[in-house]
Amino acid sequence: MTTPASPLLSKFAADQAGADQKSAKDLLGALIQPSQYVGEVISLGYTQALVQIHDHYRKKVGGIPPLGFLVATRVDPDQPISYQEEDASVILLRVLDAAPLHNEQEAIRTRGETAQRVSGEPTKHWDSPEVMDATTAHLLSFAGISCRVIGTFYLDRPVDGDGKALGPLTVRFGSDISNYYPNRGLKVFKPNAAALERIVNFRPVDAPGGTPVGVGTVRYASTHRSFQGIGDVPVEVVPENLLGQKTAVFGITRIGKSNTTKIILKSTYDLRFRKENPRRIGQIVFDVAGEYANENVQDKDSRGKNSAIKNVWRTHPDGQKADVVTYGTSPHPNDPDRRLMLINFYREEHLQTGKEVINDVLLEEAARYLSNFRQVTFGEPPDPKKDFGAKVRYDRRVVVYRALLAKAGFQYASDLRPAVKGLFSQDLIAALADNDGNEKSENKGDYGTAAGILGSANITWESLAIALEHLRTFIHDSKSTYGQFNRDYMEEREKKGEPAEPWHDPDLDRLLGMFEYPNGAKLIGNARPMHTHTTTGDYAEMVYKDLKEGRLVIVDQSGGEEAVNRASADRIMEYVFRKNFSDFRSGRQPPHILLYVEEAHNLLPSGKEDDLTNIWVRTAKEGAKCNIGLVYATQEVSSIQKNILANTTNWFVGHLNNEDEMRELKKYHDFADFAQSILRAQDIGFVRVKTQSNPYIVSTQIQRFEVEGV
Numbered sequence: 001m002t003t004p005a006s007p008l009l010s011k012f013a014a015d016q017a018g019a020d021q022k023s024a025k026d027l028l029g030a031l032i033q034p035s036q037y038v039g040e041v042i043s044l045g046y047t048q049a050l051v052q053i054h055d056h057y058r059k060k061v062g063g064i065p066p067l068g069f070l071v072a073t074r075v076d077p078d079q080p081i082s083y084q085e086e087d088a089s090v091i092l093l094r095v096l097d098a099a100p101l102h103n104e105q106e107a108i109r110t111r112g113e114t115a116q117r118v119s120g121e122p123t124k125h126w127d128s129p130e131v132m133d134a135t136t137a138h139l140l141s142f143a144g145i146s147c148r149v150i151g152t153f154y155l156d157r158p159v160d161g162d163g164k165a166l167g168p169l170t171v172r173f174g175s176d177i178s179n180y181y182p183n184r185g186l187k188v189f190k191p192n193a194a195a196l197e198r199i200v201n202f203r204p205v206d207a208p209g210g211t212p213v214g215v216g217t218v219r220y221a222s223t224h225r226s227f228q229g230i231g232d233v234p235v236e237v238v239p240e241n242l243l244g245q246k247t248a249v250f251g252i253t254r255i256g257k258s259n260t261t262k263i264i265l266k267s268t269y270d271l272r273f274r275k276e277n278p279r280r281i282g283q284i285v286f287d288v289a290g291e292y293a294n295e296n297v298q299d300k301d302s303r304g305k306n307s308a309i310k311n312v313w314r315t316h317p318d319g320q321k322a323d324v325v326t327y328g329t330s331p332h333p334n335d336p337d338r339r340l341m342l343i344n345f346y347r348e349e350h351l352q353t354g355k356e357v358i359n360d361v362l363l364e365e366a367a368r369y370l371s372n373f374r375q376v377t378f379g380e381p382p383d384p385k386k387d388f389g390a391k392v393r394y395d396r397r398v399v400v401y402r403a404l405l406a407k408a409g410f411q412y413a414s415d416l417r418p419a420v421k422g423l424f425s426q427d428l429i430a431a432l433a434d435n436d437g438n439e440k441s442e443n444k445g446d447y448g449t450a451a452g453i454l455g456s457a458n459i460t461w462e463s464l465a466i467a468l469e470h471l472r473t474f475i476h477d478s479k480s481t482y483g484q485f486n487r488d489y490m491e492e493r494e495k496k497g498e499p500a501e502p503w504h505d506p507d508l509d510r511l512l513g514m515f516e517y518p519n520g521a522k523l524i525g526n527a528r529p530m531h532t533h534t535t536t537g538d539y540a541e542m543v544y545k546d547l548k549e550g551r552l553v554i555v556d557q558s559g560g561e562e563a564v565n566r567a568s569a570d571r572i573m574e575y576v577f578r579k580n581f582s583d584f585r586s587g588r589q590p591p592h593i594l595l596y597v598e599e600a601h602n603l604l605p606s607g608k609e610d611d612l613t614n615i616w617v618r619t620a621k622e623g624a625k626c627n628i629g630l631v632y633a634t635q636e637v638s639s640i641q642k643n644i645l646a647n648t649t650n651w652f653v654g655h656l657n658n659e660d661e662m663r664e665l666k667k668y669h670d671f672a673d674f675a676q677s678i679l680r681a682q683d684i685g686f687v688r689v690k691t692q693s694n695p696y697i698v699s700t701q702i703q704r705f706e707v708e709g710v
Helices: 007-029 055-060 104-117 134-140 193-200 257-273 309-315 348-361 368-374 388-407 426-433 444-454 461-475 482-495 506-516 518-530 539-548 562-585 615-626 642-646 659-665 671-680
Strands: 037-044 048-054 069-073 089-099 142-156 170-174 186-189 213-218 234-237 246-250 282-287 324-328 552-556 593-597 628-634 648-653 686-690 698-702
Touching: 007 142, 007 170, 037 055, 037 069, 048 055, 048 069, 048 089, 069 142, 069 193, 104 134, 213 257, 246 257, 257 282, 257 309, 257 593, 257 628, 257 698, 282 539, 282 562, 309 324, 309 552, 324 539, 348 388, 348 518, 348 562, 368 506, 368 518, 388 461, 388 506, 388 518, 426 444, 426 461, 426 482, 444 461, 461 506, 506 518, 518 562, 539 552, 539 562, 552 562, 562 593, 562 615, 562 628, 615 628, 615 642, 642 648, 648 671, 659 671, 671 686
Parallel strands: 246 628, 246 648, 282 552, 282 593, 324 552, 593 628
Antiparallel strands: 037 048, 037 186, 048 142, 069 089, 069 186, 089 142, 142 170, 213 234, 213 698, 648 686, 686 698
């Protein structure tokens, strides 16, 4: 016998059901407006739908543009909604193109015959009332459109393991449909401005948290008419979506990539001004064209507004000028506070840093002697006091390297003199000066010159470079006395119980090899713009300090050589990645840092490269776990390395002008739906946006970045 429910429990259940129905009506009903009715779904699949529309309703709602959003449902927003019923859902559709209905051929025949009757009459159209009867006109007003099934809005309530409700009903979105009935009709509506705002800014309950900020307004097509009622619908993004993620900004030149990047940058900068949980995020822009670090003509409009990103601090009353710092390899007349991005290649603590910069400058050079040179490192012996021989070898390599820098034209401080005492033994100098022993060598005169220089008490960097060039020849000359000197040297080491190593260790030989080729010093000289003989600091360390403190760092690369720019950017990236990754490995929370790369094809590896050790590829693949995000802007999707593209989370895609690029883009998300729009629409700032917390692409007109009163 069943125990009857108590009246109190029955009333509670009834009250709960009533509350749920009201909540469901408010939540789902907000997406549906009966006055926005446009037609019927007459064919539905798991991925596509065929919708029948009528000209009367299409005109009433302001038209149905391509790629616009529609909603299909059996829900009546004026009636109570039981959220657990299967029909209590709203399917989101995207308009793709016109599609034939069952009577398409008959409709074409009727239109054609009627058009023939008005041919040659400029004031009459084939659909004029005096030409076509009302019944026929009504029947021909039906048309079909094909739509992409984007997903389903439905209602659910979070529950615990026992099924107990943990909160109110919430709208959820699934990127598909769970079932369909081909013989069950669905009404189709075009969302009005309020409903459209909910749709384009919808974020799942489990999406990354954060306060959304506006970046533009909805725009479906190049033909953007105000009566369609969507021009003022704001589109928002969550700045936190950028943190630790990869963000792509694509589009041809002068189509608004830089402005889009500035809007993204500002949204992240403004996190410091939030009332709840303010955050200072370090951001760094590698500014290839100098358009971020310097005010220029394109940053000003007729209203006197200035869009130079260096003035972003002026966009908020609490902004501080110190929040933005600029770096460059040379001074700028309009930027007196610029920090020069230079290091002293001669200083002991910067030897390896400078060598890494030179390595990057030489990266594209394939000559064997240059490859050998890149292998040289400057790490001091672990215990120089105990291993005096290792210390002498290290000091010898250092003085040879500094002489190479001097030969390459690197300016040195006046008090920096070659310290060669104890590095070139008297036995070696004697072997160089032995005219009788070197009699058979055609270079014996050069060896004598080298002996005189190395034995001098007043040696200069220039004369030392000459001596080292001759020393390299002496070591590899089978007719010189070096062979005998070296055998005696190794025998002496054996007598002392030391390894029988030759006098010229491999790294010394690699360094001396640079003196043999005139082009060696010349190529090294390409790194001179990054050297100064007056500074004592490391610019990479200074940049990282600014980033940790949440500043916007702009690196002006507009005045440097391409190889030097790449080397400096790689140097900064290596330092930032190494420091943050060290924090990650040590269990500390690395600071959030966001990198911006304009004209990304100049710095990022190309789409044809598959070097997974490249610092930019490593950052793209591993940066998320150590809180490094990357925003890259370029004209061609195909120019970006595939591993970076595969790890890109956020997309801002403007106009691309060829099918090859579209083929690459179609591999990601559902950009294939937008292929023709992206190829044809050349409007500045017209962008298709897909972010981490947005489940679908939204066509957007990005707002202009402006700074009032600058």
